[in-house]
Amino acid sequence: MSIEVKNLTKSFKGRTVLDDISFRVEDGEILAVVGLSGAGKSTILKLICGLTKPDSGEIIVSPGDIAMVFQYSALFDSLNVEDNIAFALTERKEFKNKYTKEQLKEIVAQKLKLVGLEGIEEKMPHELSGGMQKRVSFARAIVTDPNTILYDEPTAGLDPVSSTMIEDYIVRLKDELHASSIIVTHQLSTIQRCADKVIMLYNTKIVYSGTPQDMISGGNEYTKQFITACINGPMKVAGSEDPEN
Numbered sequence: 001m002s003i004e005v006k007n008l009t010k011s012f013k014g015r016t017v018l019d020d021i022s023f024r025v026e027d028g029e030i031l032a033v034v035g036l037s038g039a040g041k042s043t044i045l046k047l048i049c050g051l052t053k054p055d056s057g058e059i060i061v062s063p064g065d066i067a068m069v070f071q072y073s074a075l076f077d078s079l080n081v082e083d084n085i086a087f088a089l090t091e092r093k094e095f096k097n098k099y100t101k102e103q104l105k106e107i108v109a110q111k112l113k114l115v116g117l118e119g120i121e122e123k124m125p126h127e128l129s130g131g132m133q134k135r136v137s138f139a140r141a142i143v144t145d146p147n148t149i150l151y152d153e154p155t156a157g158l159d160p161v162s163s164t165m166i167e168d169y170i171v172r173l174k175d176e177l178h179a180s181s182i183i184v185t186h187q188l189s190t191i192q193r194c195a196d197k198v199i200m201l202y203n204t205k206i207v208y209s210g211t212p213q214d215m216i217s218g219g220n221e222y223t224k225q226f227i228t229a230c231i232n233g234p235m236k237v238a239g240s241e242d243p244e245n
């Protein structure tokens with residue numbers, strides 16, 4: 001249950017987004033990926049789960065049951081909570097007909113309990129708040145007990161208390177499923193509460209790699225700029241260059 005990325009290179013239309021990137025996520029470990037908008041964070045997740053193909057390099061996920069928790073909950077509007085959560089088990093070839101109706105109900109109830117939302121099986125997505133939808137989408141993503149979980153900005157746009165709840169679920173899922181996980185995030189709280197290691201991407205490269213504690217207590221010029229949210233520093237936001245120069 002580890003993720004290994006070796007010498008990964010990816011460009012879109014001749015523009016390199018990731019250049020010779022390598023890192024490892026060990027069994028039961030959570031890696032946070034940070035960096036400015038456009039740095040290639042979502043691209044890394046899409047490469048790992050196979051939605052995008054690399055130009056070169058290698059991605060080894062062992063064993064390979066990967067779940068992706070998308071930034072927006074992306075629930076199916078016309079399905080109730082139960083059918084949303086059970087979706088992978090009723091539709092994916094390897095699970096189809098594996099469980100009886102009663103077993104499916106039991107699994108859905110277990111997953112809802114894990115995200116603190118017992119008894120809402122019959123509700124439709126539009127009847128839930130944004131934070132509840134996000135938690136249901138967690139439950140849906142983990143219904144197959146994946147051993148690799150990729151989270152794209154799981155706490156973006158949530159109030160601080162809901163953020164903390166989601167962060168606690170991420171840690172709980174790691175403990176209960178013993179999964180290897182990658183979290184793309186801009187939130188220091190998420191890094192501090194969840195991550196074992198952090199990498200920071202800038203200008204196609206990894207510019208920092210270390211523990212959250214080291215990043216917060218020292219780090220380097222890049223992480224200092226990220227933490228202090230300073231406009232001046234080694235990193236420039238795309239499009240923010242002084243037009244006079």
Ligand SMILES: Nc1ncnc2c1ncn2[C@@H]1O[C@H](COP(=O)(O)OP(=O)(O)OP(=O)(O)O)[C@@H](O)[C@H]1O
Binds near residue numbers: 017035041
């Ligand atoms: N399918 C695609 N076709 C063309 N360009 C793409 C594609 N996917 C991503 N890109 C480009 O690759 C770069 C990295 O995109 P990516 O979505 O990985 O950034 P990000 O770090 O996740 O940013 P954000 O924090 O804004 O979500 C961007 O410049 C983006 O325009």
Ligand SMILES: [Mg+2]
Binds near residue numbers: 041042043
């Ligand atoms: Mg992104």
